[in-house]
Amino acid sequence: NMCVNTEYIIGEVPGIRVGDSFDYKAEMSVVGLHFALMSGVDYLKTRRGRMLATSIVASEGTDYNNVFMGDQLLYCGIGKDQTSLEKGNRALMCSMKQNSPVRVTRGYDLGNGKTSFVYQGLYVVETYWVEERAAGKRVFRFKLRRKVLGGGESSREASLQI
Amino acid sequence: NMCVNTEYIIGEVPGIRVGDSFDYKAEMSVVGLHFALMSGVDYLKTRRGRMLATSIVASEGTDYNNVFMGDQLLYCGIGKDQTSLEKGNRALMCSMKQNSPVRVTRGYDLGNGKTSFVYQGLYVVETYWVEERAAGKRVFRFKLRRKVLGGGESSREASLQI
DNA sequence: TAGACGTAGA
DNA sequence: TCTACGTCTA
Numbered sequence: 001n002m003c004v005n006t007e008y009i010i011g012e013v014p015g016i017r018v019g020d021s022f023d024y025k026a027e028m029s030v031v032g033l034h035f036a037l038m039s040g041v042d043y044l045k046t047r048r049g050r051m052l053a054t055s056i057v058a059s060e061g062t063d064y065n066n067v068f069m070g071d072q073l074l075y076c077g078i079g080k081d082q083t084s085l086e087k088g089n090r091a092l093m094c095s096m097k098q099n100s101p102v103r104v105t106r107g108y109d110l111g112n113g114k115t116s117f118v119y120q121g122l123y124v125v126e127t128y129w130v131e132e133r134a135a136g137k138r139v140f141r142f143k144l145r146r147k148v149l150g151g152g153e154s155s156r157e158a159s160l161q162i
Numbered sequence: 163n164m165c166v167n168t169e170y171i172i173g174e175v176p177g178i179r180v181g182d183s184f185d186y187k188a189e190m191s192v193v194g195l196h197f198a199l200m201s202g203v204d205y206l207k208t209r210r211g212r213m214l215a216t217s218i219v220a221s222e223g224t225d226y227n228n229v230f231m232g233d234q235l236l237y238c239g240i241g242k243d244q245t246s247l248e249k250g251n252r253a254l255m256c257s258m259k260q261n262s263p264v265r266v267t268r269g270y271d272l273g274n275g276k277t278s279f280v281y282q283g284l285y286v287v288e289t290y291w292v293e294e295r296a297a298g299k300r301v302f303r304f305k306l307r308r309k310v311l312g313g314g315e316s317s318r319e320a321s322l323q324i
Numbered sequence: 325t326a327g328a329c330g331t332a333g334a
Numbered sequence: 335t336c337t338a339c340g341t342c343t344a
Contacts, residue, residue, distance in 0.1 A: 025339090036338070037330090037331055037340065038330095038333095038334095056339090059340095061339085067338085079337080188330090197342080197343085198328075199340090200329075201327085201329085202329085228329085240329075249328095269329070276331095277331090
Protein backbone atom coordinates (compact mmCIF):
# COMPACT_ATOMS: atom_id res chain seq x y z
CA ASN A 1 0.00 0.00 0.00
CA MET A 2 0.99 3.64 -0.21
CA CYS A 3 0.89 4.21 3.54
CA VAL A 4 3.64 5.87 5.52
CA ASN A 5 2.15 4.96 8.86
CA THR A 6 1.19 1.34 8.52
CA GLU A 7 0.23 0.53 12.06
CA TYR A 8 -3.35 -0.07 13.09
CA ILE A 9 -3.74 1.57 16.47
CA ILE A 10 -6.53 2.12 18.95
CA GLY A 11 -7.05 5.71 20.00
CA GLU A 12 -5.47 8.91 18.81
CA VAL A 13 -3.01 8.90 15.93
CA PRO A 14 0.07 10.97 16.75
CA GLY A 15 0.03 14.20 14.79
CA ILE A 16 -3.67 14.10 13.98
CA ARG A 17 -5.96 16.50 15.81
CA VAL A 18 -9.69 16.88 16.01
CA GLY A 19 -10.79 19.14 13.19
CA ASP A 20 -8.09 18.03 10.78
CA SER A 21 -9.63 17.71 7.34
CA PHE A 22 -8.77 15.65 4.30
CA ASP A 23 -9.86 15.76 0.70
CA TYR A 24 -9.36 12.09 -0.03
CA LYS A 25 -9.59 8.78 1.74
CA ALA A 26 -6.10 8.12 0.40
CA GLU A 27 -4.75 10.97 2.53
CA MET A 28 -6.34 9.52 5.62
CA SER A 29 -4.72 6.24 4.72
CA VAL A 30 -1.28 7.74 4.31
CA VAL A 31 -1.31 9.34 7.75
CA GLY A 32 -2.68 6.20 9.37
CA LEU A 33 -5.98 7.68 10.43
CA HIS A 34 -8.07 5.28 8.35
CA PHE A 35 -6.38 2.75 6.10
CA ALA A 36 -9.24 1.31 4.09
CA LEU A 37 -9.74 3.25 0.89
CA MET A 38 -13.31 2.19 0.49
CA SER A 39 -14.57 0.44 3.58
CA GLY A 40 -16.04 2.61 6.29
CA VAL A 41 -14.66 0.59 9.18
CA ASP A 42 -11.03 -0.15 10.05
CA TYR A 43 -10.32 -2.78 12.65
CA LEU A 44 -7.62 -5.02 14.04
CA LYS A 45 -7.35 -8.36 15.74
CA THR A 46 -5.85 -8.51 19.19
CA ARG A 47 -3.43 -11.18 20.33
CA ARG A 48 -6.36 -12.92 21.93
CA GLY A 49 -8.09 -13.02 18.59
CA ARG A 50 -10.55 -10.32 19.56
CA MET A 51 -11.62 -7.84 16.94
CA LEU A 52 -11.58 -4.15 17.75
CA ALA A 53 -12.62 -1.24 15.56
CA THR A 54 -9.93 1.40 15.18
CA SER A 55 -11.69 3.93 12.97
CA ILE A 56 -14.91 4.60 11.13
CA VAL A 57 -15.81 7.07 8.41
CA ALA A 58 -19.36 8.39 8.59
CA SER A 59 -20.24 9.86 5.24
CA GLU A 60 -23.30 11.70 4.06
CA GLY A 61 -25.39 10.65 1.13
CA THR A 62 -26.67 7.43 -0.35
CA ASP A 63 -28.77 5.71 2.27
CA TYR A 64 -26.33 5.49 5.11
CA ASN A 65 -28.42 7.81 7.21
CA ASN A 66 -25.61 8.53 9.60
CA VAL A 67 -26.81 11.07 12.14
CA PHE A 68 -24.59 13.40 14.13
CA MET A 69 -26.52 14.92 17.04
CA GLY A 70 -24.56 16.73 19.67
CA ASP A 71 -22.06 14.27 21.07
CA GLN A 72 -23.91 11.31 19.60
CA LEU A 73 -23.53 9.52 16.31
CA LEU A 74 -25.99 7.03 14.89
CA TYR A 75 -23.88 5.03 12.49
CA CYS A 76 -25.25 2.68 9.89
CA GLY A 77 -23.60 -0.72 9.72
CA ILE A 78 -21.54 -1.96 6.83
CA GLY A 79 -22.12 -4.45 4.08
CA LYS A 80 -24.79 -5.70 1.76
CA ASP A 81 -25.95 -8.56 3.90
CA GLN A 82 -26.23 -7.37 7.47
CA THR A 83 -27.96 -10.43 8.83
CA SER A 84 -24.98 -11.49 10.93
CA LEU A 85 -22.32 -9.50 12.73
CA GLU A 86 -19.27 -9.81 10.54
CA LYS A 87 -16.09 -7.90 9.89
CA GLY A 88 -16.46 -4.23 10.71
CA ASN A 89 -19.84 -4.69 12.30
CA ARG A 90 -18.52 -7.40 14.59
CA ALA A 91 -15.51 -5.27 15.41
CA LEU A 92 -17.77 -2.41 16.48
CA MET A 93 -19.73 -4.77 18.71
CA CYS A 94 -16.50 -5.99 20.29
CA SER A 95 -15.33 -2.39 20.78
CA MET A 96 -18.57 -1.76 22.61
CA LYS A 97 -18.02 -4.70 24.93
CA GLN A 98 -14.46 -3.60 25.62
CA ASN A 99 -15.37 0.06 25.88
CA SER A 100 -12.61 0.57 23.34
CA PRO A 101 -12.45 4.02 21.71
CA VAL A 102 -13.05 4.38 17.98
CA ARG A 103 -11.80 7.21 15.82
CA VAL A 104 -14.62 8.94 13.98
CA THR A 105 -14.22 10.90 10.79
CA ARG A 106 -17.15 12.66 9.22
CA GLY A 107 -17.50 12.81 5.46
CA TYR A 108 -19.11 15.98 4.22
CA ASP A 109 -20.64 16.11 0.77
CA LEU A 110 -19.44 19.37 -0.78
CA GLY A 111 -21.51 18.88 -3.90
CA ASN A 112 -20.12 18.54 -7.45
CA GLY A 113 -18.85 15.16 -6.37
CA LYS A 114 -16.35 16.56 -3.90
CA THR A 115 -16.05 15.37 -0.35
CA SER A 116 -14.31 16.62 2.75
CA PHE A 117 -13.38 14.36 5.60
CA VAL A 118 -13.05 15.91 9.03
CA TYR A 119 -11.68 14.01 12.00
CA GLN A 120 -14.13 14.22 14.89
CA GLY A 121 -12.15 12.55 17.66
CA LEU A 122 -12.66 9.43 19.76
CA TYR A 123 -16.06 7.90 20.28
CA VAL A 124 -17.29 4.93 22.26
CA VAL A 125 -19.91 2.49 21.03
CA GLU A 126 -22.77 2.53 23.53
CA THR A 127 -25.22 0.16 21.92
CA TYR A 128 -26.46 -1.22 18.65
CA TRP A 129 -29.62 -2.68 17.20
CA VAL A 130 -31.11 -3.96 13.99
CA GLU A 131 -33.18 -1.80 11.68
CA GLU A 132 -35.67 -3.23 9.24
CA ARG A 133 -35.72 -1.50 5.91
CA ALA A 134 -37.74 -1.66 2.76
CA ALA A 135 -37.55 -4.83 0.71
CA GLY A 136 -36.86 -6.81 3.86
CA LYS A 137 -33.37 -5.37 4.17
CA ARG A 138 -31.79 -5.33 7.59
CA VAL A 139 -29.01 -3.06 8.72
CA PHE A 140 -27.15 -2.70 11.97
CA ARG A 141 -27.29 0.64 13.67
CA PHE A 142 -24.58 1.66 16.13
CA LYS A 143 -24.95 4.44 18.63
CA LEU A 144 -21.65 6.09 19.50
CA ARG A 145 -20.93 8.87 21.92
CA ARG A 146 -18.01 11.24 21.86
CA LYS A 147 -15.47 10.32 24.47
CA VAL A 148 -15.09 12.83 27.27
CA LEU A 149 -11.74 14.54 26.93
CA GLY A 150 -9.31 14.56 29.81
CA GLY A 151 -11.00 11.54 31.28
CA GLY A 152 -7.70 10.39 32.71
CA GLU A 153 -7.46 7.42 30.41
CA SER A 154 -3.92 7.38 29.12
CA SER A 155 -2.88 5.95 25.81
CA ARG A 156 -0.91 3.39 27.79
CA GLU A 157 -4.08 2.19 29.43
CA ALA A 158 -5.75 2.03 26.06
CA SER A 159 -2.96 -0.10 24.69
CA LEU A 160 -3.24 -2.43 27.66
CA GLN A 161 -6.73 -3.31 26.50
CA ILE A 162 -5.19 -5.09 23.59
CA ASN B 163 -9.64 16.51 -8.96
CA MET B 164 -6.22 16.16 -7.42
CA CYS B 165 -4.33 16.93 -10.61
CA VAL B 166 -1.50 19.41 -10.89
CA ASN B 167 -1.38 19.26 -14.66
CA THR B 168 -5.00 19.45 -15.75
CA GLU B 169 -4.62 19.80 -19.47
CA TYR B 170 -5.53 17.04 -21.86
CA ILE B 171 -2.88 17.07 -24.53
CA ILE B 172 -2.06 15.04 -27.61
CA GLY B 173 1.47 13.70 -27.73
CA GLU B 174 4.25 13.74 -25.20
CA VAL B 175 3.69 15.20 -21.76
CA PRO B 176 6.54 17.54 -20.79
CA GLY B 177 8.72 15.92 -18.16
CA ILE B 178 7.54 12.39 -18.81
CA ARG B 179 9.89 10.02 -20.58
CA VAL B 180 9.50 6.58 -22.04
CA GLY B 181 10.26 4.09 -19.29
CA ASP B 182 8.96 6.24 -16.48
CA SER B 183 7.06 4.02 -14.08
CA PHE B 184 4.26 4.65 -11.65
CA ASP B 185 2.79 2.66 -8.80
CA TYR B 186 -0.69 4.11 -9.00
CA LYS B 187 -3.05 5.46 -11.59
CA ALA B 188 -3.40 8.48 -9.29
CA GLU B 189 0.25 9.33 -9.90
CA MET B 190 -0.27 9.20 -13.64
CA SER B 191 -3.22 11.49 -13.17
CA VAL B 192 -1.26 14.02 -11.12
CA VAL B 193 1.44 14.40 -13.75
CA GLY B 194 -1.08 14.61 -16.57
CA LEU B 195 -0.07 11.41 -18.30
CA HIS B 196 -3.46 9.73 -17.87
CA PHE B 197 -6.23 11.49 -15.98
CA ALA B 198 -8.88 8.82 -15.64
CA LEU B 199 -8.44 6.87 -12.44
CA MET B 200 -10.34 3.90 -13.68
CA SER B 201 -11.03 4.14 -17.38
CA GLY B 202 -8.36 2.84 -19.71
CA VAL B 203 -8.80 5.54 -22.34
CA ASP B 204 -8.37 9.29 -21.99
CA TYR B 205 -9.64 11.50 -24.78
CA LEU B 206 -10.57 15.03 -25.65
CA LYS B 207 -12.89 16.82 -27.98
CA THR B 208 -11.43 19.17 -30.54
CA ARG B 209 -12.94 22.53 -31.41
CA ARG B 210 -14.53 20.88 -34.39
CA GLY B 211 -16.21 18.42 -32.08
CA ARG B 212 -13.93 15.59 -33.11
CA MET B 213 -12.87 13.11 -30.46
CA LEU B 214 -9.23 12.16 -30.15
CA ALA B 215 -7.64 9.69 -27.76
CA THR B 216 -4.83 11.17 -25.71
CA SER B 217 -3.75 8.15 -23.68
CA ILE B 218 -4.51 4.52 -23.03
CA VAL B 219 -3.49 2.17 -20.25
CA ALA B 220 -3.00 -1.42 -21.35
CA SER B 221 -3.12 -3.62 -18.27
CA GLU B 222 -2.55 -7.31 -17.83
CA GLY B 223 -5.03 -9.63 -16.30
CA THR B 224 -8.76 -10.13 -16.38
CA ASP B 225 -9.77 -10.78 -19.97
CA TYR B 226 -8.38 -7.74 -21.64
CA ASN B 227 -5.93 -9.81 -23.58
CA ASN B 228 -3.81 -6.86 -24.50
CA VAL B 229 -0.82 -8.06 -26.46
CA PHE B 230 2.50 -6.29 -26.78
CA MET B 231 4.56 -7.72 -29.63
CA GLY B 232 7.58 -5.81 -30.75
CA ASP B 233 6.41 -2.37 -31.77
CA GLN B 234 2.80 -3.47 -31.96
CA LEU B 235 0.03 -3.46 -29.41
CA LEU B 236 -3.27 -5.27 -29.75
CA TYR B 237 -5.54 -3.37 -27.42
CA CYS B 238 -8.93 -4.55 -26.27
CA GLY B 239 -11.71 -1.99 -26.46
CA ILE B 240 -13.45 -0.53 -23.50
CA GLY B 241 -16.88 -0.95 -21.98
CA LYS B 242 -19.47 -3.57 -21.25
CA ASP B 243 -21.49 -3.13 -24.40
CA GLN B 244 -19.10 -2.82 -27.31
CA THR B 245 -21.72 -3.01 -30.03
CA SER B 246 -21.25 0.60 -31.08
CA LEU B 247 -18.21 2.83 -31.14
CA GLU B 248 -18.67 5.10 -28.16
CA LYS B 249 -16.52 7.20 -25.87
CA GLY B 250 -12.96 5.87 -25.71
CA ASN B 251 -13.51 3.40 -28.51
CA ARG B 252 -14.82 6.12 -30.80
CA ALA B 253 -11.94 8.36 -29.82
CA LEU B 254 -9.45 5.66 -30.80
CA MET B 255 -11.16 5.27 -34.15
CA CYS B 256 -10.98 9.02 -34.72
CA SER B 257 -7.33 9.04 -33.71
CA MET B 258 -6.75 6.40 -36.34
CA LYS B 259 -8.43 8.46 -39.06
CA GLN B 260 -6.44 11.53 -38.03
CA ASN B 261 -3.22 9.59 -37.58
CA SER B 262 -3.11 11.23 -34.16
CA PRO B 263 -0.57 9.81 -31.69
CA VAL B 264 -1.76 8.14 -28.50
CA ARG B 265 0.26 7.77 -25.33
CA VAL B 266 0.52 4.15 -24.25
CA THR B 267 1.19 3.01 -20.71
CA ARG B 268 1.59 -0.65 -19.89
CA GLY B 269 0.22 -2.01 -16.65
CA TYR B 270 2.30 -4.86 -15.24
CA ASP B 271 0.77 -7.19 -12.71
CA LEU B 272 3.40 -7.61 -9.99
CA GLY B 273 1.32 -10.15 -8.13
CA ASN B 274 0.00 -9.74 -4.56
CA GLY B 275 -2.37 -7.17 -5.97
CA LYS B 276 0.35 -4.70 -6.87
CA THR B 277 0.69 -3.10 -10.25
CA SER B 278 3.36 -1.11 -12.01
CA PHE B 279 2.56 1.25 -14.84
CA VAL B 280 5.31 1.96 -17.34
CA TYR B 281 5.01 4.61 -20.00
CA GLN B 282 5.75 3.11 -23.41
CA GLY B 283 5.69 6.19 -25.60
CA LEU B 284 3.54 7.33 -28.52
CA TYR B 285 1.64 4.89 -30.66
CA VAL B 286 -0.57 5.29 -33.70
CA VAL B 287 -3.78 3.38 -34.26
CA GLU B 288 -3.42 1.46 -37.50
CA THR B 289 -6.68 -0.43 -37.62
CA TYR B 290 -9.41 -2.01 -35.58
CA TRP B 291 -11.94 -4.80 -35.85
CA VAL B 292 -14.60 -6.58 -33.92
CA GLU B 293 -13.95 -9.78 -32.02
CA GLU B 294 -16.68 -12.22 -31.15
CA ARG B 295 -16.35 -13.74 -27.74
CA ALA B 296 -18.12 -16.36 -25.72
CA ALA B 297 -21.72 -15.70 -24.75
CA GLY B 298 -22.17 -13.59 -27.85
CA LYS B 299 -20.04 -10.81 -26.42
CA ARG B 300 -18.40 -8.46 -28.89
CA VAL B 301 -15.33 -6.38 -28.22
CA PHE B 302 -13.39 -3.95 -30.33
CA ARG B 303 -9.76 -4.70 -30.94
CA PHE B 304 -7.36 -1.93 -31.85
CA LYS B 305 -3.99 -2.46 -33.42
CA LEU B 306 -1.49 0.21 -32.53
CA ARG B 307 2.11 0.61 -33.61
CA ARG B 308 4.84 2.48 -31.85
CA LYS B 309 5.49 5.78 -33.50
CA VAL B 310 8.87 6.10 -35.11
CA LEU B 311 10.97 8.53 -33.12
CA GLY B 312 12.44 11.57 -34.77
CA GLY B 313 9.86 11.40 -37.51
CA GLY B 314 10.03 15.14 -37.94
CA GLU B 315 6.51 15.71 -36.66
CA SER B 316 6.70 18.66 -34.33
CA SER B 317 4.40 19.20 -31.41
CA ARG B 318 3.19 22.30 -33.23
CA GLU B 319 2.04 20.18 -36.13
CA ALA B 320 0.33 17.85 -33.71
CA SER B 321 -1.51 20.73 -32.12
CA LEU B 322 -2.62 21.95 -35.53
CA GLN B 323 -4.54 18.74 -35.98
CA ILE B 324 -6.86 19.88 -33.23
C1' DT C 325 -26.85 9.19 -12.58
C1' DA C 326 -24.17 5.52 -14.12
C1' DG C 327 -19.98 3.53 -15.72
C1' DA C 328 -14.92 2.84 -15.56
C1' DC C 329 -8.31 -1.61 -17.60
C1' DG C 330 -8.44 0.97 -9.29
C1' DT C 331 -6.79 -0.56 -4.48
C1' DA C 332 -6.47 -2.59 -0.14
C1' DG C 333 -7.94 -5.91 2.93
C1' DA C 334 -10.50 -9.93 4.68
C1' DT D 335 -11.67 -14.11 -4.93
C1' DC D 336 -14.64 -10.78 -3.40
C1' DT D 337 -16.16 -6.81 -1.08
C1' DA D 338 -15.85 -2.06 0.24
C1' DC D 339 -19.31 4.72 3.26
C1' DG D 340 -14.06 6.06 -3.62
C1' DT D 341 -13.36 9.26 -7.39
C1' DC D 342 -13.52 10.87 -11.90
C1' DT D 343 -15.72 11.65 -16.47
C1' DA D 344 -19.45 11.53 -19.61
